[in-house]
Amino acid sequence: MNAHTPLLWLTLILLTLISYALTDSSTLPWITGVIVALTAVKGLMIVDGFMELRGVRHWLRRCMNLYCPVLGLLIWLLVSR
């Protein structure tokens, strides 16, 4: 992943622009779900790519990898109720 920092950066930028483009439609629960899912993917990319935790055998990596998906799910459940 480290050799592909520009590609990772570009993907994160594209995912951010997609999320932003969904702003006006985000009153729909499923669109909110898509935005939260995109955010979780971005978080995982930062953790594995920029933070260089990909391939690391440590409990910290599991915690970091769970952070965005679990928090995203909880936030989605809260804002969709």
Add this chain to the structure above:
Amino acid sequence: MQAPSMAANDTSLPGPHRLPGDLVMWLFILMELTVFAMMFLLFSWMRSSERELFLAGQQLLHPQAGLINTLALISASGLVAQGVIDNRRQRQRRAALWLFGSLLAASVYVLVKCWEYWQLGSAGYGLSSNHFFMGYFLLTGFHLMHVLLGMVILAYMALKLRRHGYGPDDANGLESGACYWHMVDLVWVLLFPIVYVIR
């Protein structure tokens, strides 16, 4: 069986299965992320209780400013990651340049955030206006403090890199500082949709 040997020869990698940076920094990062998670959940819960108020508050924000800030912080993170890689390749001066570039990107974030605060302040909105603005100013203000601390760390690391203070075998401090900065980026990546995007 070529792939593992290629990976072993790639000097841009931190080493097989090695945790980059210092364990103490990772524990600090986990603690910080926990605090931010509680703040995000509280903000989301308040939003579900006062939906109309939060929607009206969001209309007063500038989503373009949030977008610019997201792009600035992601770019700063990418530049820091490249700096760490160049340090491992024994290109310290180039690594320092990447870090100075990340400082520039972070400065864009600070300027835009200050402009947002000034705009809202001029319109009479502050911490005590309502629950939305209390959440907005507390969340973004706490994050801004982390960005400012991160910028001090980046400046210190860039200057140290220029003096060849880090090297491929002496990069623990650089990796720890870089991971702190990526944590700041990660928090904003979550904050941006919660505050600006989701309606």
